[in-house]
Amino acid sequence: MEWFSSSAYWLGRLVFQRSLAAVYVVAFTAAALQFRALIGERGMLPVPEFVRRVPFRAAPSLFQLRYSDRLFAVCAWAGALLAAAVVAGAADAVPLWAAMGLWAVLWALYLSIVNVGQTWYGFGWESLLLETGFLAVFLGNDEVAPPVVLLWLLRWVLFRVEFGAGLIKMRGDACWRDLTCLYYHHETQPMPGPLSWFFHHLPKPVHRVEVAANHFVQLVVPVALFTPQPVASVAASLIICTQLWLVLSGNFAWLNWLTIVLAASALDGSLVATPPSLPSPALWYRIVVLIVAALILALSYRPARNLLSRGQRMNTTYEPLHLVNSYGAFGSVTRIRHEVVIEGTADAHITESTVWREYEFHGKPGDVRRLPRQFAPYHLRLDWLLWFLALSPSYGYSWFSAFVERLLDHDRDTLRLVRHNPFPDAPPVFIRARVWRYRFTTWHELRTTGAWWHREAPREFLPPTTLR
Structure with missing residues (x-):
């Protein structure tokens, strides 16, 4: 069924899935190495105290049923090992239903961590990983051609990440509108990187060009993601280049890398290699994918309305499963x-x-x-x-x-x-x-x-x- 799936995106799916699994490895490893001091039984914000006052329906998590530091460590390290196996190709070496199960386990384990993580996990890239990870469950493996509707939903996520960030800047600090925010941002960002000192000392006209280019990539380029190929691939490539620039200039956890992963899903692999002939998916798989797509579209109403609102909110989750969220960053920039x-x-x-x-x-x-x-x-x-x-x-x-x-x-x-x-x-x-x-x-x-x-x-x- 050509309307449902397309082998042209086999390479984009391959890069997307392996890279997303690598992000999962980092996320689970960070959780395993830091949780005891932050949210452990003797941590600053202990999970047992949190689950006593927050009901399961408000924060669904495995740890609502039972918590111990040992169980958390087992879940975090198991998630890292499972994600590493997917990076190595485990999801393509098993039947389709089993591959979906692997991705579902990764998503459920990380959801369990985020939903009891409290302020330590209150960052936009946590919800972005969960939203992207949920869609990955239904993207298939080497047994089927990538479902087109899922690829469009991934572009919808990428659009909200970029366009939302662009709008929050234009509606926020005046320095984004007069192109001067990067006079300060490289110095005052949360965690500068080894090149941030050098970025800060670029000439001011270069900083103004950086801001103008950022506006173009965040407010104009995302629209092109929904155009035919090869234009959509060009738009995705521009986003990737911009994100790599941000990787060089600062430390934003996996936000930039996950945005690159999302952009990779929009790349048309047939432009660089002949796609393999993949079989049409089974009826049960088509039904599941279409149901999920309908659910995501229904839940997208509130994030879409948020984009159009003058009171746009950054990094907002609308339901406890983090299925569809609002994103944005640096609506204001500190000068000192x-x-x-x-x-x-x-x-x-x-x-x-x-x-x-x-x-x-x-x-x-x-x-x-x-x-x-x-x-x-x-x-x-x-x-x-x-x-x-x-x-x-x-x-x-x-x-x-x-x-x-x-x-x-x-x-x-x-x-x-x-x-x-x-x-x-x-x-x-x-x-x-x-x-x-x-x-x-x-x-x-x-x-x-x-x-x-x-x-x-x-x-x-x-x-x-x-x-x-």
């Missing part, structure tokens, strides 16, 4: 970078001569001489939340005091999230936090001091605090 710097002391009494030693984190700026590192697509959840905390203390109401308490208690799992613990042998007696103003150094300052950052004007965020 502030960082919460956490320090401890072993002194039993605070005096003017007290020596304070800093905790260093993996991704967030701290030591001014340390060049920012590349971590994406890996997601450093604590580092991201500390960036939000510097914007407003309200972002830390649910977890920051618990974090400080665990530092004072020398909690092993919490300290694993820290790059450098200045108290390796015994916990500090006091912890304090100050907010510093950070900026990238100039070329001259870098040559003379070797520092990538300059910081100044500290102010108190948390006064000296002790368990006593």
Whole structure:
């Protein structure tokens, strides 16, 4: 049934599925390595406390039925191993129904994690992975040609990601409209990468061209995704190039990589290789796909209305399964970078001569001489939340005091999230936090001091605090 499926997209499906499985590997691995300190039984926001107050229907999850740190670890590592097997081709080596089962297990396991993850999992790319992963369940394997309706739904997801991000910028900060936002963004973004310093120091006319190109790719190019080939492939390629530019300039977990994966599904493989002759799908499969497509189209009403609304909301989930969501990023851009710097002391009494030693984190700026590192697509959840905390203390109401308490208690799992613990042998007696103003150094300052950052004007965020 040519109207239902097309072998021309076999290569796009292959790249999409293997790449999506690779993103799943990263997501499950990040969950496995960080959960104990964040949401574990002794974590800052424990899952057992969350499920006691939130019903299953509001946050469906395996962990609503039973939770233990061991069970969570088993699920997270099992998800990573299963995703790695799919990367290696496991879903193409089994019957169609079994392949759908593999993808369904990946989606259900990650949904279970996100729905109990609370603020640590409140990022748009979590919902994007779940929405994309749900559609992947029904995309088929080497036994059938890719169903065209599913490919169009993947383009609909990509359209909302890009077009939504473009609209939120034009409706938001004036610097997007006057093309000046990148005068600041490379410096003030949540987690700069190793090239961000160099991007920041590009000439201002180049920054204006960057913003103008971004508007074109996010507001014009997505419309071309729904045009005939090869125009749709050209549009997808432009989106991929833009996302790679963002990968080079910052650390946005797997957001950019997942957007690239979605764009790959729109590429016409027949333009580069002769597609194989794949059989028509069975009747049961066609029925399932059409039912799913009807469901997604019905649920798309609210995200579509959100795109047209003057009160457009970013990164909004409309139902607990995260099937169809709204996306967007950086509707406003901060002009000044502030960082919460956490320090401890072993002194039993605070005096003017007290020596304070800093905790260093993996991704967030701290030591001014340390060049920012590349971590994406890996997601450093604590580092991201500390960036939000510097914007407003309200972002830390649910977890920051618990974090400080665990530092004072020398909690092993919490300290694993820290790059450098200045108290390796015994916990500090006091912890304090100050907010510093950070900026990238100039070329001259870098040559003379070797520092990538300059910081100044500290102010108190948390006064000296002790368990006593």
